[in-house]
Amino acid sequence: MDAMRDWFEALLREATTVLVGDEVLLMNASAEDSDFARFSQARVRQVGSVEQRELEVELVRGRRHAGACLTLTGAPGEDGPRVRRTVERLRERLGALPEDPYLLYNEQARADPGAASSERVAPARLPAAAEAVEAIQALAAGADLVGLYAAGRLARGFGNSLGQRNWYAARTFSFDWSLYHSADKAVKCDYAGATWEPEQLARRMDEARRKLAVLGRPAHKVPPGRYRVALAPAAVGELLRLLSWGGFGLKAQRTKQSPLLRLVEGAERLDPRVRLVEDTRAGTSPNFQEQGYLKPEAVALVDGGRAAGALVSPRSAREFGVETNGASAAEAPEALAMAPGDLPPEGLLERLGTGVWVGNLHYLNYSDLPACRTTGMTRFATFWVEGGEIRAPLSVMRFDETIYRVFGANLVGLTADSETLLSSDTYQRRSTGSVQAPGALVEDFAFTL
Amino acid sequence: MLDTLARVFPQVAPKAEFCSLRYQSEANEALAVRQGVLQPPRLSEDAGAMVTVADGGGVGYAATADVSAAGLRRAAARALDWARRSAGRTLPGLAPPARPAPSGAFSSPVSEPWESVPLAAKVDLLREACARLKRDERIVDWSAGLWHTRGQTCYLDTAGARVQQSFAMLVPDLRAVAHAGGETVSRSLGGHGMARQGGLEVLDAVGFARAPERVAAEAVELLLAAQCPTGTMDLVLAPDQMILQIHESIGHPLELDRILGDERNYAGTSFVTLDMFGTYRYGSELLDVTFDPDVPGQLASYGFDDDGEPARREYLIRQGLLVRPLGGRLSQQRAGIPGVANARASGWNRPPIDRMANLNLEPGDLSLDALVGGVERGVYMETNCSWSIDDSRNKFQFGCEFGRRIEDGRLGAVVKKCNYRGISAEFWRGLTGVGDRSTFQVLGTPFCGKGEPNQLVRVGHATPACRFTGVSVFGGA
Numbered sequence: 001m002d003a004m005r006d007w008f009e010a011l012l013r014e015a016t017t018v019l020v021g022d023e024v025l026l027m028n029a030s031a032e033d034s035d036f037a038r039f040s041q042a043r044v045r046q047v048g049s050v051e052q053r054e055l056e057v058e059l060v061r062g063r064r065h066a067g068a069c070l071t072l073t074g075a076p077g078e079d080g081p082r083v084r085r086t087v088e089r090l091r092e093r094l095g096a097l098p099e100d101p102y103l104l105y106n107e108q109a110r111a112d113p114g115a116a117s118s119e120r121v122a123p124a125r126l127p128a129a130a131e132a133v134e135a136i137q138a139l140a141a142g143a144d145l146v147g148l149y150a151a152g153r154l155a156r157g158f159g160n161s162l163g164q165r166n167w168y169a170a171r172t173f174s175f176d177w178s179l180y181h182s183a184d185k186a187v188k189c190d191y192a193g194a195t196w197e198p199e200q201l202a203r204r205m206d207e208a209r210r211k212l213a214v215l216g217r218p219a220h221k222v223p224p225g226r227y228r229v230a231l232a233p234a235a236v237g238e239l240l241r242l243l244s245w246g247g248f249g250l251k252a253q254r255t256k257q258s259p260l261l262r263l264v265e266g267a268e269r270l271d272p273r274v275r276l277v278e279d280t281r282a283g284t285s286p287n288f289q290e291q292g293y294l295k296p297e298a299v300a301l302v303d304g305g306r307a308a309g310a311l312v313s314p315r316s317a318r319e320f321g322v323e324t325n326g327a328s329a330a331e332a333p334e335a336l337a338m339a340p341g342d343l344p345p346e347g348l349l350e351r352l353g354t355g356v357w358v359g360n361l362h363y364l365n366y367s368d369l370p371a372c373r374t375t376g377m378t379r380f381a382t383f384w385v386e387g388g389e390i391r392a393p394l395s396v397m398r399f400d401e402t403i404y405r406v407f408g409a410n411l412v413g414l415t416a417d418s419e420t421l422l423s424s425d426t427y428q429r430r431s432t433g434s435v436q437a438p439g440a441l442v443e444d445f446a447f448t449l
Numbered sequence: 450m451l452d453t454l455a456r457v458f459p460q461v462a463p464k465a466e467f468c469s470l471r472y473q474s475e476a477n478e479a480l481a482v483r484q485g486v487l488q489p490p491r492l493s494e495d496a497g498a499m500v501t502v503a504d505g506g507g508v509g510y511a512a513t514a515d516v517s518a519a520g521l522r523r524a525a526a527r528a529l530d531w532a533r534r535s536a537g538r539t540l541p542g543l544a545p546p547a548r549p550a551p552s553g554a555f556s557s558p559v560s561e562p563w564e565s566v567p568l569a570a571k572v573d574l575l576r577e578a579c580a581r582l583k584r585d586e587r588i589v590d591w592s593a594g595l596w597h598t599r600g601q602t603c604y605l606d607t608a609g610a611r612v613q614q615s616f617a618m619l620v621p622d623l624r625a626v627a628h629a630g631g632e633t634v635s636r637s638l639g640g641h642g643m644a645r646q647g648g649l650e651v652l653d654a655v656g657f658a659r660a661p662e663r664v665a666a667e668a669v670e671l672l673l674a675a676q677c678p679t680g681t682m683d684l685v686l687a688p689d690q691m692i693l694q695i696h697e698s699i700g701h702p703l704e705l706d707r708i709l710g711d712e713r714n715y716a717g718t719s720f721v722t723l724d725m726f727g728t729y730r731y732g733s734e735l736l737d738v739t740f741d742p743d744v745p746g747q748l749a750s751y752g753f754d755d756d757g758e759p760a761r762r763e764y765l766i767r768q769g770l771l772v773r774p775l776g777g778r779l780s781q782q783r784a785g786i787p788g789v790a791n792a793r794a795s796g797w798n799r800p801p802i803d804r805m806a807n808l809n810l811e812p813g814d815l816s817l818d819a820l821v822g823g824v825e826r827g828v829y830m831e832t833n834c835s836w837s838i839d840d841s842r843n844k845f846q847f848g849c850e851f852g853r854r855i856e857d858g859r860l861g862a863v864v865k866k867c868n869y870r871g872i873s874a875e876f877w878r879g880l881t882g883v884g885d886r887s888t889f890q891v892l893g894t895p896f897c898g899k900g901e902p903n904q905l906v907r908v909g910h911a912t913p914a915c916r917f918t919g920v921s922v923f924g925g926a
Contacts, residue, residue, distance in 0.1 A: 048510030
């Protein structure tokens, strides 16, 4: 049996018993049992375990609603009374709150309780955390490894008093690490998923050690200017993550704050080969959101280089008079995928010829949001390339460039394969997000400092 | 809570060389009115504890929201297990250093408690502020918000430490977005930088009541403004941009865990090295920077850090000379140099690491008029809206919401899309003027991210306006 799910079901049942009249209860759970092992210099810096259970309770009466988020113990006998008290407290608050014209939640279950219910329990094979720590240290022997291993069970659940239930559970691991040569010269790596295969980790560690050897060469410096660049999938992924910050949500678009507003309004376009999709089917996130709406398998956001759609939360649906497509309140992609192109990835260096191979980008932000001009830094393994061969590591460079040039006029091509980049974010809880990105070859990429 | 935990702690602490118990709770209420509509109001309550055990050369932690004796006992057993399994595998110098057992309490000053005003009245206050932001049809989105936090921490350890602290914080927010002719601009009340400890009296301290008309008018003014000029020139930064400049290019590079390499996989390293303390000229002689946990009402004031270490004011940079890093007692032990009490955790479920707390630039003797008066050609900028810096905290580029040209010592036309870039190691040496108390503001932000696993903490920055020379300034695309 799934103890997290039993806990959630028990709290939902208990809270439902205290509803009065036409009150409706929505509940969202986020639970995880996580092990974290932090490494520096291939030694353990901090190691420990965290058990956390979070529950969002939302009480709805007519068009009034009030919500609270609680951290709970995981023991239904102890948490149940607290949830009941919270429902009563929210009922008191409803009296002081106005009606909400934009309230919208999934009421499908009134007619058919099973209609919007869903379940996704991913299979997993993980080692005990202490075994993973031992394996990592054994493979890192003699290297300067720094990073984080995070693993364990996690679950997300939605339920309402109308009978709808949605459950997502997984046991996952994420090992996000770097091998350092010296100063800021390093190779960034990751290994994440639900099936731990020691030989996979060993292969990735060997590959990192091989790249590390190149970083020992004297660093090459280039003056600010425009360069032909090959962006590795991880670097493209960083650009896509930045675009996810306000780029695709309907509210940001309708209130003129989206960095892609000019694309949305037809004043700009991207290269016709650019296709972006919120690909929930291929992603690793739950397929439901806080008000109980299911996410479609895919939502096209950019197609043929033109805006094709937006992520619409229930609230925005009500505000702007359109249908929701199951976006969360933040209307940010959780499984953004860029379609691959036709450049053979193994020939990318050769196609680059002379220029810069960018392994990773770092600390991106908008330097002119309406123009979708972004700035950020190269980081980790970034190399100067001549005649299709890596010559030397490149000292870190700042770029300042518009997305309309990078994925528009200056895009030479996208690689024929793409990588799934699982999010290693652990702010408050372990992320379930992902990005799929191909590599890209871009002309005249502006380095400024 | 401290008394309850103190009764339980001896029962749950395992037989080990060292054990600590850190309890942390927070209750939040966030209210916002956007375009006259109350956004879904949210309450949150979060509480739990972390037990840390050191034994036989290993250190481990376990965190749980079950703070009953049974729950803490399970966490202690798990932490002990990690300590034993990590023995022989850890970095050197992680055993908690001996010290006199700290004991004491801290409480945020509050003169007008959040709870003293009913919910409906707070919603009315926000409705009224929000309505005053809609001054022009070109304002297409506008909102007013308040985010209140009440928190408590307790720290106990087997060496006899006994600390309790309580906090109250308020984050006010006003925002107006103007749009016309394909151009969008935003103006806010200090970005996210107006956070302070206290109750509703914070609203007076940050000028919340009189701000909506100014925020709205400046949004429209920006819409019509020319772009920020491009070139190398003098730059005067207002306090609500200075806090970002201090944060990114002094605070983060001085964090001792970055210097020691712990953050290299995520937040990054530092251009500062251990041998630079006591000898390196960080900035001009006008630059005085302090770690100051004692400023009443500043966002990250406290009596003790999350390792229970008593906190006190220290100079980090004095007359431009780098003298001390931002490193807690464990990092100090590892590095062999003195630091400050800044081991902090974002919550009960994350272990303490070196963080900024209150990091302040001490005031000088120039009024704003005098700062501007010393500029022949330059730009004055307010309110951060874009930030990016390299992983060594050297090559930065920052953007501001609002700017004005400076010509012949006078503030001139408003300019938009204000950006500047530079290199930390050079930028602070170009500091040519530091504002006096009349320009000094106590500010702070709830959003500073760092650490693996990731942690978001609140940091305070108090600063005057400052003037820099020879800065690369530019506008939009």
